[in-house]
Amino acid sequence: MNSTETETTFVTTIASTLALAMRADEHVIVLGEDVAEGGPYTATAGLSEEFGRERVRNTPISEGAVCGAAIGAAQAGLRPVVEIMYIDFITLALDQLVNQAAKAHFMSGGQLSVPLVLRTQGGASGRGAAQHSQSLEAWLTHIPGLKVVMPSCAADAAGLLLSAIADPNPVVFIENKSLYFKREQVPSAPESLPIGQARVRRSGNDLTIIATSRMVSESLRAAERLAGEGVDAEVIDLRTLLPLDTDAIGRSVSRTGRAVVAHEAVRIGGFGAELTAQIQELAFDFLLAPIQRVGAPFTPVPLSPPLEDAYRTGADDVYAAARFAIEWDQPESSPFASGSFPAGAAGS
Amino acid sequence: MTQLDNDRLIWIYTQMLRIREFEERVKRTFEEHPGVIRGHTHLADGAEASIVGSLATLKPGDQLMATYRCHGYPIALGTDTKKMMAEIYGRRDGLCGGYGGSMHLVDPSVGFLGASGIVGQSIPQATGAAYAAQIRKQGQVVLNFFGDGASKQGAFAESLNLASLWKLPIVYIMENNNYNVATRSEQEDANAAAGEPLSVKAKAYSMPGVTIDGTDPLAVYDVVEAAVARARAGEGPTLIESKVYRLSAHGNLIAPPGVPLHYPEHEAIAVFGNREEYDAALRGDPVPRFRMRLVDDGTLSSDRADAIAAEVTDEMQAAVDFGLASPFPDPERALDFVYA
Amino acid sequence: MSHEVPYIGAIMEAISLEMARDESVLYYGQDVAPNDDHDLVKAFGRDRIRVSPISETAEIGMAVGAALSGMRPVVELLMAEFMLVAMNQVVNEAPRLRYMSGGQVKVPLVLKAGFGFTAGWSGQHTGTIYGMFTGVPGLKVVVPSTAADAKGLMTTAIRDDNPVIYLHNYLLTLEHGDVPDGEYLVPFGQAAIRRQGGDVTIVAIGWEVGLALKAAEQLASEGIQAEVIDPRTLAPLDLDTILTSVEKTGRLVLVDQATRHGSFSSRIAADVAEYGFSSLKAPIKQVTALDATIPYSEPMEAFLLPDEAKIAKAVHQVLGSTPVAA
């Protein structure tokens, strides 16, 4: 383990880790819109100065071609780290990612590989409205051949980014803009963290909270509040969504018998559904209460501040879900509406 | 006009013939061995001159990517036709172990980085391969083949702009066979509708655009060679419209399981009732035409030509036999190669 | 009165009837009626029946624009996976505009695409990707499994004021079925119970409905009565019908042609695990495609996909004989 730590931010850590990887391997290149200028969030600041504008390339606003070019470059032996400025824009590169990157190794019978990292960021904050705030990771977890990483803190981000760059597969590395500028302790010489390993951020015996990205810190806050009420909650930070660390999840829920899964994406069709489906198979005989899912309501992200605040999931939602799971004893009418399709959706 | 020595000329003819015969055998498999080929195959008969004329300009280390109509390129690059046929038959000894099939042939060992089954989507990937070549600085060039339909995909525009902007060592070869499946170019392309050559699209990216007769391998060679030289010299990409005529239908019949697959009549006849157009194309078939030319100018004796034809027939018969003899993969292997 | 037509014919019947009923209905796409003696062209003319370039982004974006100004376009996309090259229009434009405009505009359009062509079409044309659309607020997703539903759901889709993803399974294309004559609508959000049974609930989607019914017959011969439910529309999803059935049977098997991880059946499993917790007597079992790209070679393809035997096995598992742990 690293002895020395420095205080820095998530976004600075991304830049310094990219620099680390580029120094270690000349095949690592960075491309994306404005990356040579540091990008809108400074996640690539300083790279073009150190490594030049050939290895750190500004691209036109051509997400499809840029992602495709990164795939081609990867198949031809480079290790591209491509940045898609907002995960909302991954829609413009989805064919390249799903139909090309994820399948090349398979369809070529193992001849090709695509050592590609696609960095992007999502999440609702800063009133970005419906086209700059989404959490679309659930799609990507449905694609065999992709790996999907969602770090919740700078230290993990450093270690996972190093692994992602070293990985022979296409890895989608999803950051959350609202984590970018928090100050955190980070190892001054980060080492790679294995992809596919969840981490217990708080151990407990009464309830398991499984969270991703921003919802990890929210869940820890909820856990503290629960602790004050004598409920001892375990908080698992998934860190990787695909491959999924089912052992860690199964072990914990089999012990606690109660589970809450929490993410920022919409509840309907969110990744929490996969987690719930997995848990009820892994730990059915141990379950003391229905698994609770915390996710955003089934609407696009609204702009208006009170609406966006209401839309964003947080510690209170996790707390409420946990209480529901804890207090569950007899079959009762479940909070049905929360899971069903919005009014008027049934159509004509 | 470049002077190619006789051996090279005969090599070109032989490759054209090998491609033609291989694809004839693919086509015949639907009749002779019903059910052996599944899914969708697409033939390049009529484009052999364009394919071989282009590939004749490559040096070892150069690379190419293509669209799903992709049998011809690996054949000319020297991929084992036995493995190719076995792949199209879905067998264990196939080029891709039975994972890919006709639309997804790949053979990196000869520089064939593969094809995409989605129209236009290999264009950005080939562009990326050229980007890698530029960084590697070993003078490699990438050829990218696609159809006229692909030029209406956003990926085409985005990629050509990028390649021209970054002066990437790539040559884009648009094989214009005038049909998107059953739609004629003038029904879906503003340039075609205006009676312009599709190479004018190059203007939008300030790169040279040339239109050539894709049925004459030497004409193709000259133009592609110049474009390849330009790319090697670091002067950037070129768009070449190679006009060919697809002598078979777009692909075999698209039908759910149970319905026997076969090649329907060419769309010119089946959809537009235009037999004259199709017959004219048949009369201009580049393969016999090139043989005649080589025999006429004494490059190739008709005996030698017949001998070559016999060898090619044997090779492809062997490919079919090998494919049929090869066992199916173990079903459990279906979970391999999801990750590297 | 009804008549027999193939599944695909039933779809075209609905489109044609709606075009006759409402002149704002358009139908265009790649290779749609390239020549003029096509019946639709004869009936409705070249303005409303159009062949378009291979430009999915433009084709779908255009439909959005045409819908915003009062048309009801039906876009022929051939294969669902081709939507991946135009996902921004499908996800970021069509279903968002009404919302972001505070309800001023509506976007009535139908994106018609085949899917799940697991017949040797290899890795890029066989995907079952409806799960990707069901997580998108504003989109509706329709997956008919019979000729009658194919017609009724298409009619409803065209009349719906929202963007509707209409997905027809290629393996069903030529399956004949009885279809009601004339105007026929099937409401969204109403599942169909294809077979009654009290021992176990099987929810199957699209092509899998037929497999589930065959498996159910086999199980019946062993004295196991399976109830088979066809959701018909995935968004909106008729969760009530599924939960009511699970209340009765206490056991649920989900059959889905999509790969397991992050699939739509996982979403159903999650809902039932939560809201049907007290009724469940056994873990919910999913019979899906295994998590890999669909391979070309037949034996490998078959190995990945659900079949009657796998469905029957899962039913036995939830009935408690064999251990379940994944």
Add this chain to the structure above:
Amino acid sequence: MDEARLLLQTMWRIRVFEERVAQLKRTMQVHGLVHLSIGGEGVAAAVCGQLRDDDAVYSSHRAHGHAIAKGVPLPAMMAELMGRADGLCRGLGGSMHLVDKRHGLLGATGVVGGNLPLAVGDALAARLSGSDRVTVVFFGDGAVQAGHFHESVNLAALWKLPLIFVCENNGLAEFTSRAEHSPVERVIDVVAPYGFQRELADGSDVLAVRSAFGAFLEQARDGGGPFLLECLTHRRRGHYEGDAQQYRDERAELEWAQRDPLTRFQADALEQNWVDTQTVAEIETAARAAVEEAVKFAKASPFPTPELAAELVYA
């Protein structure tokens, strides 16, 4: 002449509105990503000033000017930017997603070039409905490198749609100069292969833009099209408010400041005696008053209730 007064009124309303928005953004009263067009008012005024309510305008993420020039009421617009219930879009859209159907503003988009295919469809609908209405789509030079630009241009040209592409080429795509995005400097050259009529205009010369667009509009009304008008404009402010703008070139700044379309046209108008100094003063005062009215209206408007979010997901 009235025309001149109208142009000045519109430009002043845009200028004052956006300067006020910049202040409100700094004090966190306007929310979300805000892109200003200060320095580009001339194009909006000259183009939209000639349109009817039933002509559709599809705008980009930099939409305030187009909206104001198309006749969108300032109070509802300001309320939208402040996320209030009485906003154009009831607080759900914000600056990047302004829509005012009544005045033919069919929408801004937050995805570069995402509006282009939509405009093609709108023009197709116009053609099918037999009306003589025209579709106008605004976009920046950054959108030209997006694939859907070419897909859309091909379709518009192929189907000869009554669509006028108006490119505001400010030489900067987001944060980097056009030279880093394309080897082709002028957008009129990018569409050269499609062979339809195209014009290059100095975006700081309001009358030049007005006459070039007017000529296209006339033909489009008679069923002609498509057309492309490229206006060389200048973005006086960052890509978005808060952008550090390290990519600026001082000299160009100065030069452009002198070519500000508003001051430039105002000087001409006075010189030509189309307006007198008093009228000019009145126009500016009126604009400031109208904007303050709008701010007052917006601040008085309540925030929407959370229920609204679920209400509008489906029609």
